[in-house]
Amino acid sequence: MKKLIVAGVLGLTAITAQAEQTGEFQKVYEVSGMTAEQIEKSFGPAKIDVGQAMMSKTQDIMNTTSGQEWKNGLVGGQKTNIRCDIAPSSWLPSVNEWVAGDVVVQAKDGRARITVTINDVHGPGKDTCLSSIEKHLDTRMANLKKLDNNW
Secondary structure, three states: OHHHHHHHHHHHHHHHHHHHHOEEEEEEEEOOOOOHHHHHHHHOOOOEEOOOOHHHHHHHHHHHHOOOHHHHHHHOOOOOOEEEEEOOOOOOOOEEEEEOEEEEEEEEOOEEEEEEEEOOOOOHHHHHHHHHHHHHHHHHHHHHHHOOOOO
């Protein structure tokens, strides 16, 4: 019995540790009246940039006034195709970081499936990152639905 319990705990720990390594978000959006080619062209490059949070702007101002921004600009620029909000908790202010990951856009006539995988964000920051990505994509796809050929 003890061996069974130990094996179950070890198995659960291995599964949990493996799941913590990547964060994944996938959602299907309905975009009626558009072909797959129109959706892909309207979505643009497979890149997600949620914008810059107030804490990141304040941090940039502080770095500039202290003379450190030129160093950050050399090494801290865009390295990946995903920028999301990261915070230790949902009630704390967030900062924006470029994170390693993949964005895949698959389109059919009238539908688009977007899959985002982030690799280097762990803990509660992963949850805030994924929720900021979802919010950004919801807004982006709502704007995409407003597009039509009547202009």
